[in-house]
Amino acid sequence: MTIREKGYAHWDGQLRERRFPWAPITWLGIRLAFKKKYFKFIIFSSLVPAVVFLVGIYISERIEDFQYMFKGNKQILEVNPAYFKTYLSGDFLLFMMVMIMVVSGAGLISDDLKHNSLQLYFARPLSKSGYLLGKANVIVFFLLLLTLVPGLVFIIFKLLFAGDFRFLASYPWLPLSVIGYSLFVTGFFCSYTLLFSSLSKNRRYVSILIFAVYLFSDILFGFFYENYKNPAFALLSLKANLQQVGSWFFRLKPAYAVPWYWSLLILLAFGIAASIVLNRKVRGVEVVR
Amino acid sequence: MIAEISDLQFSYGPIKALDGISLNLTEGAVGLLGPNGAGKSTLLRILLGFLAPQHGRGRVLGFDIRLEQARIRRHVGYMPEDDCLIPGMDAVTFTAHFGELSGMPRQEAMKRAHDVLFYVGLGESRYRFLETYSAGMKQRLKLAQAIVHDPKLLFLDEPTSNLDPQGRREILELIQDISSKKDIQVLICSHILSDIESVCSEVVILNKGRLAAQGKLSELRELQYRLYEIRIKGEGEGFTAKIKALGCRVEETEDKLLKVYVPTETDIREIFRAAEEEKSQVRHFVRSRTSLEDLFARAVGVD
Numbered sequence: 001m002t003i004r005e006k007g008y009a010h011w012d013g014q015l016r017e018r019r020f021p022w023a024p025i026t027w028l029g030i031r032l033a034f035k036k037k038y039f040k041f042i043i044f045s046s047l048v049p050a051v052v053f054l055v056g057i058y059i060s061e062r063i064e065d066f067q068y069m070f071k072g073n074k075q076i077l078e079v080n081p082a083y084f085k086t087y088l089s090g091d092f093l094l095f096m097m098v099m100i101m102v103v104s105g106a107g108l109i110s111d112d113l114k115h116n117s118l119q120l121y122f123a124r125p126l127s128k129s130g131y132l133l134g135k136a137n138v139i140v141f142f143l144l145l146l147t148l149v150p151g152l153v154f155i156i157f158k159l160l161f162a163g164d165f166r167f168l169a170s171y172p173w174l175p176l177s178v179i180g181y182s183l184f185v186t187g188f189f190c191s192y193t194l195l196f197s198s199l200s201k202n203r204r205y206v207s208i209l210i211f212a213v214y215l216f217s218d219i220l221f222g223f224f225y226e227n228y229k230n231p232a233f234a235l236l237s238l239k240a241n242l243q244q245v246g247s248w249f250f251r252l253k254p255a256y257a258v259p260w261y262w263s264l265l266i267l268l269a270f271g272i273a274a275s276i277v278l279n280r281k282v283r284g285v286e287v288v289r
Numbered sequence: 290m291i292a293e294i295s296d297l298q299f300s301y302g303p304i305k306a307l308d309g310i311s312l313n314l315t316e317g318a319v320g321l322l323g324p325n326g327a328g329k330s331t332l333l334r335i336l337l338g339f340l341a342p343q344h345g346r347g348r349v350l351g352f353d354i355r356l357e358q359a360r361i362r363r364h365v366g367y368m369p370e371d372d373c374l375i376p377g378m379d380a381v382t383f384t385a386h387f388g389e390l391s392g393m394p395r396q397e398a399m400k401r402a403h404d405v406l407f408y409v410g411l412g413e414s415r416y417r418f419l420e421t422y423s424a425g426m427k428q429r430l431k432l433a434q435a436i437v438h439d440p441k442l443l444f445l446d447e448p449t450s451n452l453d454p455q456g457r458r459e460i461l462e463l464i465q466d467i468s469s470k471k472d473i474q475v476l477i478c479s480h481i482l483s484d485i486e487s488v489c490s491e492v493v494i495l496n497k498g499r500l501a502a503q504g505k506l507s508e509l510r511e512l513q514y515r516l517y518e519i520r521i522k523g524e525g526e527g528f529t530a531k532i533k534a535l536g537c538r539v540e541e542t543e544d545k546l547l548k549v550y551v552p553t554e555t556d557i558r559e560i561f562r563a564a565e566e567e568k569s570q571v572r573h574f575v576r577s578r579t580s581l582e583d584l585f586a587r588a589v590g591v592d
Contacts, residue, residue: 007408008405008408008436008466008467008471009404010439010471010472011393011397011401011438011439013393013394013397015363015364015391015392015393015438016392016394017363017392018392021390024386024389024390024395025390028375028378028382028386032375032377032378035377036377107376111375111376112375115372115373115374115375115376116369116371116372116373117373117374117375119367119369119371119373120367120369120373120387120434121390122339123337123362123365123366123367123369124362124363124387124390124391125359125360125362125363125390125391125392126362126390127359
């Protein structure tokens with residue numbers, strides 16, 4: 001290896017101020033996620049329910065052609081807000097979202113902490129909020145791909161298959177509900193992932209935390225609920241809380257007899273705590289030694 | 290003028306890290322020296338715009354250190370001391386990424402990344418994963434990311450740490466090339482005094498948050514004292530005591546060679562008079578070049 005195989009030349013361009021200084025971080029994060037083992041498999045598996053629900057929308061419009069499958073029970077394929085809520089807060093989709101966070105989100109901050117690269121980021125014209133936004137948007141990209149995009153596609157295809165706007169006339173607020181709930185779930189999972197990612201320099205440990213906290217909270221709820229039959233224990237479960245809030249977004253009766261706003265408060269409190277911890281953890285890193 | 294600061298003060302709680310520092314850094318390579326806790330890191334943080342001083346003002350490349358921190362960082366390159374990388378990527382992507390973050394368009398950043406990687410000697414291994422790089426290669430990579438956006442000022446924090454002699458020589462050669470021929474100003478923070486001596490024309494020495502010395506190396510060597518190497522025949526305790534009384538600092542090496550730091554106001558003939566009075570025979574009397582180590586030791590008040 002020889003030094004100066006090529007001489008140094010000045011760059012004659014102009015450094016510009018970016019409108020979104022975090023954008024390179026996001027695009028790099030997305031590209032790196034796709035390079036990870038099994039990630040493509042997980043993301044495509046996560047889209048399977050979207051395909052199934054889309055087929056369901058098609059069948060609901062051609063129900064006469066599929067009578068033999070349902071034996072007169074049309075109720076099963078009625079496309080209404082509950083149909084959307086079932087997709088967006090379904091156990092499988094939430095689980096796959098957690099899997100995506102484990103694979104693509106665990107290392108977002110922890111890798112930077114482990115490899116001291118925070119100081120490189122902050123030696124650039126990039127603020128702390130810009131850095132966090134850039135990292136958060138990696139998760140936002142993938143989660144909106146699983147929530148907002150299919151949700152809106154369902155509405156568009158429902159209208160296309162029906163050939164009229166009766167559906168939208170019946171539920172004019174539904175697009176807003178889909179957007180609102182998708183953003184809410186994504187925002188919550190963003191803070192959830194970044195919080196754990198900033199707690200450790202070990203990506204594996206972070207992955208386990210992301211997965212275990214989600215699963216353990218649900219197990220805890222199941223255990224207490226089965227033993228004491230008190231629906232208030234649903235507040236212990238992240239999944240149940242998300243589903244409770246989902247019911248409100250889609251104007252449905254919550255699955256558990258607990259006010260939905262308690263769940264909202266718990267999730268918001270989690271998000272606020274996460275932002276406080278993130279603020280401290282990222283600031284606490286030595287930028288120059 | 291690359292940086293000018295006046296009456297800079299900064300405290301971490303009750304601990305004063307910088308206490309009224311005023312500096313003017315001129316063009317070329319400048320070495321920043323000082324023992325641990327002297328305030329070097331705090332000064333670098335302030336110059337990079339990471340910290341706002343509690344008192345005093347200053348400008349780096351003409352930008353205010355209080356108000357235009359992002360602009361400072363846009364035009365400054367920084368090579369940290371620690372190994373830092375982003376796992377799972379190659380050197381080209383890594384370097385281009387930081388070029389983009391500095392404000393370069395993506396394609397330009399990518400093209401430029403190739404150029405600087407060739408320049409620092411990583412041309413052949415630019416597509417290798419960073420995790421497989423050796424310590425020397427990581428050091429070059431850090432230099433590459435620091436110069437990818439063609440900064441006007443380069444901050445190098447311990448650029449030769451963890452390097453073998455060959456790697457150290459090569460990095461110093463690069464720094465020298467950058468600072469002397471490429472119109473990029475360089476501020477090097479290092480504990481290896483010989484590195485500073487070989488690259489920098491100017492030094493800033495900090496001690497306990499205050500400015501202990503600053504100026505051109507050649508001038509500092511001349512102004513403060515002159516160094517002579519003296520060898521005398523026989524026991525020289527009386528002679529040593531006499532020249533110490535004249536205000537000289539005396540160090541004796543293992544082979545009985547006296548290194549005498551003579552204040553500028555002292556007449557050299559006084560040394561010979563002292564030798565005559567003590568009946569000591571001067572066998573060797575040579576004017577020596579003071580090293581940065583001597584200068585550093587005097588500035589911070591240690592042997």
